[in-house]
Amino acid sequence: MQTQTPLTQDLVLIGGGHAHALVLRMFGMKPVPGLRLTLIDPRPVTTYTGMLPGHVAGHYTADEIGIDLVRLARFAGARIILGAASSVDTDGRRINVETAEGPREIAYDVASLDIGITSDLPKVAGFAEHGHPVKPFPQFARGWARYLAQDEKPDIAVIGAGLGGTEIALAMRHRVGAGVPVRLIGSGGLSGAGAALTARLQKDLDRAGIELIEGRVVEVTATEAVLETGERVPAGFCVGAAGATPQGWVTETGLPTEDGFVQVRDTLQVIGQDRLFAAGDCAALTHAPRPKAGVFAVRAAKVLAHNLRAMVTGGGLRPFRPQRHYLRLVSLGGPRAVAEKYPALPLAPAGGAIWRWKDRIDRRFMQRLTDLPQMRPAPPPKGAALGAAEIVQAAPLCAGCGSKVGAGVLDDVLARMTQPERADVLTGPGDDAGILRIGGQMQVLTTDHLRAFTEDPGQMARIAAQHALGDIRAMGGVAQSALAQIILPRASEPVQARMMAEIMSAAGDVFGRAGGVILGGHSTMGAELTIGFSITGLCDGAPITLGGAQAGDALILTAPIGSGVLLAAEMQGKARGADVAALWSAMAAGQAEAAAVLSGAHAMTDVTGFGLAGHLLAMCRASGVAAELWGEAVPIHAGALDLARRGVRSTLFEANRSHAPVFGAESPLHDLLHDPQTAGGLLAAVPEAECAAVLARLEARGVGAVRIGTLMAGPPSITLT
Secondary structure: OOOOOOEOEEEEEEOOOHHHHHHHHHHHHOOOOOEEEEEEEOOOEEEOHHHHHHHHHOOOOOOOOEEEHHHHHHHHOOEEEEEEEEEEEOOOOEEEEEEOOEEEEEEOOEEEEOOOOEOOOOOOEOHHHHEEEOOOHHHHHHHHHHHHHOOOOOOEEEEOOOHHHHHHHHHHHHHHOOOOOEEEEEEOEOOOOOHHHHHHHHHHHHHHOOEEEEOOEEEEOOOEEEEOOOOEEEOOEEEEOOOOEOOHHHHHOOOOEEOOEEEEOOOOEEOOEEEEEEOHHHEEEOOOOOOOOHHHHHHHHHHHHHHHHHHHHOOOOOOOOOOOOEEEEEEEOEEEEEEEEEOOOOOOOEEHHHHHHHHHHHHHHHHHHHOOOOOOOOOOOOOOOOOHHHHHOOOOOOOEHHHOOOHHHHHHHHHOOOOOOOOOEOOOEOEOOEEEEEOOEEEEEEEEEEEOOOOOHHHHHHHHHHHHHHHHHHOOOEEEEEEEEEEEEOEOHHHHHHHHHHHHHHHHHHHHHHOOEEEEEEEEEEOOOEEEEEEEEEEOOOOOOHHHOOOOOEEEEOOOEOHHHHHHHHHOOOOOHHHHHHHHHHHHHOOHHHHHHHHHOOEEEEOOOOHHHHHHHHHHHHHOEEEEEOHHHOOEOOOHHHHHHOOOOOOOHHHHHHHOOOEOOOOHHHHHOOOOOOOOOEEEEEOHHHHHHHHHHHHHOOOOOEEEEEEEEOOOOEEEO
């Protein structure tokens, strides 16, 4: 998040299609100083369509055909907003985005559309309820996986006898074998290919025993596809692959369209909108019409990247001149493929050699987007003081709670402090929050801030607010008020205003839902984005402290651990985007529901920077008990254990391990107990007799809490079993 050149321009890429994926790589290889780059897409991983039939057939895993947009965004220095664009206001230069946390408004100076197409069939009755469009692929993949898991597999029908539908039908036949009927339905038979390729495809359909049915589907039920003639085709699994359907919301934007596709001129600028571009299947090339094919998106990427760069730097634009002839390689189910040079030549060679050729081309394309240069620490400056080189050459400084000062340093400093006593200040340093008595009311007070681990100020503010609220909730309090402390990277006034609006909108939503209000705060500009909050909360009764735990109590944890490892790995380009996206979502959700159920706990704390072990040991010391942790019961964020096995650690790990030793065999899980958590779960000590009922109430509220151990009589310590 280091920013040396002031941020002055916002470039927003709407959609993670192939062209935009390549643009991200190009901007990563050659950044534009002063540019804030944003990618908007509902998925952390997008599918490379060239390998999609191969995945359906079982030749490729999901990871092999997935373009990890989270990793690409990190490499490009971009923020990724996981949501679907729903409208574009070209006059106000704003994009409305629907996210899991709610609607957002993203401003732009220059924007580009690459949102692809769908295979949905909105005019076919019942398809939305019973059909499976091939695009968007994640939805189809889930349905296909469920189908494959069935012991008794119903008949398959593929609607659409173009090249895409034919490839899918052949792939499914290869995957399920000859025992399941597969039918291909097309209104005019096979389409979209020259005579030689059509003959080859028909021959392979016949060889695979796939029936080609001519007709137009007008209805889909749970068991059948109904044709316009009234014929009923058995279809327990009905797939939509009939051509290219544009995204519906685009037609409502007022942009010029052709059959729902955005019209662009030779520079890829939307006609009439100099600051809005479009590429890929969602665009209609008015200067050189071409069929929908991924090759044009790939070829357009270089021109698109140049023109986007030119728009934000004041350079000249280039025209995109798509080639007239291009190669089509069509998979035939098994490890075989057929080739056609378009426009059609009278030859269509096929076989295993063509498949291997196609496979090399596809893997080479994916390699461009997956083999990204790794981030390296900057070399130490010449003449640096002793010890500086060792720190600079270590792993990059983590963000979130991984950048905290170690507990040992803090304890030593706080132990030497002398402060006057006050009757209305009931606790000093040591618990999650200070406890004050204001009249007859108990008030808890805390402050926290986070060094940004994502370039998205809105998402960062939401997580920082939930993180700060954790201390209030751990004390059994309800949010009352908050003061914001915000450091923005140096930027122009328009960009400052956009960033601040996103931060305060997200934070206001979190505190508003928690019952608190933002009173104001303080802002400044600095080297990187940092967001924090000072919060007051009110307690109806006595606050829950660290010191009330009793021997025999059950330990309940309300969220997985491992966020520090995942965030460190994401900074290094080693984490899976899907795992990172799931982590962001979990952190942004907060612990309000869990806190409401655990309000009667004997003792409670939120698991944050000092790790599960550090916060548990603090509870043990304050309560005078020992803890037994059940290793197999400790929940772990997806991907974190594998990264720990690979040696990924947060920069705070060593300090945490030294401060809170855990007895037990060394292992990756043992290490994760010292992993600093950001916006982590609540750790509560509850009476053994009430544990099952508490867990049931948590489950009823949608909280995935688990019992992870027990407290015992003995000197304060932690044993992992």
